[in-house]
Amino acid sequence: MEKLVQAYNPAAATNVMCRNTISIGWDGYLYDCDFNQMLDLKVACGSNHISGFDIHTLNQRTVVVNQHCYGCTAGSGSSCGGSVA
Numbered sequence: 001m002e003k004l005v006q007a008y009n010p011a012a013a014t015n016v017m018c019r020n021t022i023s024i025g026w027d028g029y030l031y032d033c034d035f036n037q038m039l040d041l042k043v044a045c046g047s048n049h050i051s052g053f054d055i056h057t058l059n060q061r062t063v064v065v066n067q068h069c070y071g072c073t074a075g076s077g078s079s080c081g082g083s084v085a
């Protein structure tokens with residue numbers, strides 16, 4: 001964890017997948033990314049379920065972050081598509 005924090009790269013943070021992608025669970029709940037989905041951290045906005053999908057509200061939400069996000073933002077960054085910075 002210390003290594004990840006020390007390697008934090010702001011440039012990587014600008015391209016993490018939660019900035020342009022959402023994850024949807026089998027039960028219709030929305031998550032900022034698949035990591036948050038596995039941690040059951042649903043999106044923090046008006047509706048967190050596909051039944052209340054509202055692109056404008058989703059676009060204005062604050063992404064739910066925690067320590068695991070250092071895994072996406074250390075060094076060259078990380079995503080499903082590889083490095084991001």
Ligand code: SF4
Nearest residue numbers: 016018033035069072
């Ligand atoms: S783990 Fe954090 S930084 Fe990475 S995509 Fe998910 S919310 Fe974004």
